[in-house]
Amino acid sequence: MGTKGNVIKCKAAVLWTPGAPMDIEEIEVAPPRAKEVRIKVTKSSSYVCHNVENVTLASLPRTTCVRKLGTFSEYIVIKEISVAKIDEDARLEKACIIGCGFATGFGAAINSAKVTSGSTCAVFGLGGVGLSVIIGCKTAGAARIIAVDTNKDKFAKAKTVGATECISPRDFDKPIQEVLFDMTNGGTDFSFEVTGNPEIVATALASCNQDHGVCIIVGAIASWVQLNINSQLFFSGRSLKGSVLGGWKTKDEIPKLVSDYTAKKFNLDPLITHTLALDKVNEAVQLMKNGQCIRCILLP
Ligand SMILES: NC(=O)c1ccc[n+]([C@@H]2O[C@H](COP(=O)([O-])OP(=O)(O)OC[C@H]3O[C@@H](n4cnc5c(N)ncnc54)[C@H](O)[C@@H]3O)[C@@H](O)[C@H]2O)c1
Incomplete structure (x- = not known):
């Protein structure tokens, strides 16, 4: 029947x-x-x-x-x-992660931040979404991608997908935004909050360049949480913006991402x-x- x-x-x-x-x-x-x-x-x-x-x-x-x-x-x-209808020959056992985690991180770099060639990026949080941000930054031609996580077991994988440096806030006796400021001689061009921890939003924002730095919130922060951000962080030219599902027009663009995967444009x-x-x-x-x-x- x-x-x-x-x-x-x-x-x-x-x-x-x-x-x-x-x-x-x-x-x-x-x-x-x-x-x-x-x-x-x-x-x-x-x-x-x-x-x-x-x-x-x-x-x-x-x-x-x-x-x-x-x-x-x-x-x-x-x-x-x-x-979304995808190619019939797509390898579903891999391509299924495009549906959320990969599309979210990759799109945050490509669509939401519009990472530029030769730029310097910092990615806070090296789960599946943060690693996908790194793949997006690398695809966009970023020259430096600094991966930040409290779990150093994540560093090897971050290097595999394109991080140029990996640092843990626990290894420093000063705030990680100051470490990044020194490492980049004035702050990153792009910073990504991908931990889901609301306190890291201000950290990521403070780590990007005060004149033109762009900070993207990717981590999902509970709706009842108020962000605590010092107004001085906006006194110059920083921008802070959110990104949901990588900013893709999902019905049309997820199938294209799947085709790009099948064409081996990313791994x-x-x-x-x-x-x-x-x-x-x-x-x-x-x-x-x-x-x-x-x-x-x-x-x-
Ligand atoms: N915006 C969207 O559309 C969207 C879509 C999917 C997932 N998300 C969210 O993205 C976030 C990341 O997802 P995931 O699956 O990669 O999560 P995950 O838990 O696998 O990874 C988070 C990483 O952050 C690290 N971390 C935690 N606290 C930290 C700190 N203080 N400093 C540095 N690193 C720290 C953890 O060690 C971990 O490696 C989650 O909040 C998730 O809900 C958002």
Whole structure:
């Protein structure tokens, strides 16, 4: 019997209580309505990310036939407008990270900052998104890319994708923005906040050149957090701007990014450190929380 118009029973990882492990359960996925599409998920990466702690179905009764889901399910229903059609020969087991982490970081450098050839960049936070910022800076022709992280285990990977120097704030007895000021003789041309820590926004802003430096906030900062930034940081010509999903027009431009990957214009291999079955989703989240994984692909 075909599935068209029918409920599909399938496996999903479901979070019933924030902070608790996810349960692997059989769920019922409703058929799509007008302007919706039901999709079979074969590879997932996007939401093994810090967005994950916000996902909960706790308010739904357990018997609900669901429509809107993250990608931790064998089938999902999403709005047609959110679907991007990519090349049939794309290697999904790698290209799936373009859907969020890679596009976000790469686009922050290329689209949001418009990094210039020969420039100096600092990237705070060397997770999958920060490493993708480095790939974007390198692609744009930056001459120096200074990678900053408190976890020095991330440095080797940062060098692999294009960082020219790596530094940890813990190795210095003065603020890291002063270290960067000295290293660059007056501040970077571009700085990227990719840790998600609101205090690092001011640090990244202060590390860029006071006359023309551009600081991009990529890290997701909770909506209730107020940024604490000294007005003097804007007394000259610095700019501070945000970037969501790399500033791409996703429906048209994500397929182009996938084609560029297939054409070997950039390499995603260094960003993918683990591949696990959907049943191991809690292990994937733990690896992410421990800083042991860059990106984990889940196979429903
Ligand atoms: N803007 C968007 O559209 C968008 C999209 C996806 C993800 N994000 C956000 O981007 C951020 C990065 O995502 P990720 O998956 O790379 O995260 P991640 O946790 O894998 O990486 C964060 C890195 O920051 C480092 N770090 C933490 N505190 C630090 C500090 N004080 N100084 C220097 N380094 C520090 C950590 O050691 C880690 O290596 C998250 O906040 C995520 O939610 C934003």
